[in-house]
Amino acid sequence: MHHAKIILNTATGRPSYPLLTLFRSLLLGVWHQLSDVQLAQCLYRDLLFRKFCGLELDGDVLEASTIGRFRTQLVEHDLWGRLLGEINRQLEARIIII
Numbered sequence: 001m002h003h004a005k006i007i008l009n010t011a012t013g014r015p016s017y018p019l020l021t022l023f024r025s026l027l028l029g030v031w032h033q034l035s036d037v038q039l040a041q042c043l044y045r046d047l048l049f050r051k052f053c054g055l056e057l058d059g060d061v062l063e064a065s066t067i068g069r070f071r072t073q074l075v076e077h078d079l080w081g082r083l084l085g086e087i088n089r090q091l092e093a094r095i096i097i098i
Contacts (some may be wrong), residue, residue: 017062022070024053025062026080027087031098036064036071 028049029039042049043061050057074080091098 017066018054021053021055022062022067023083025049025067026071026074028052029067030084036067039067040064 025039025043028034028042029036032039032042034042040061040063043053043055047057050061053062055061071080074083
């Protein structure tokens with residue numbers, strides 16, 4: 001995630017969500033085969049999704065556009081495939097099937 005911190009560091013706009021929150025949301029989207037819109041809806045209504053992502057139960061949730069922009073930035077900097085590959089490697093090493 002160090003590389004992600006570098007490419008996503010911005011001083012403009014509203015405060016960012018933590019990178020781990022953004023990344024975990026992308027993992028949920030992949031694991032549950034959700035579009036960005038569907039994922040945002042699940043984050044809004046599903047307390048387990050919120051908890052997994054580290055979102056406050058009564059706080060704001062990620063919007064579909066935020067999720068999409070984060071994934072796009074990871075892809076553009078060749079990080080998405082590498083991060084997903086590392087997660088898959090760790091899951092396989094622990095014999096965890098998702």
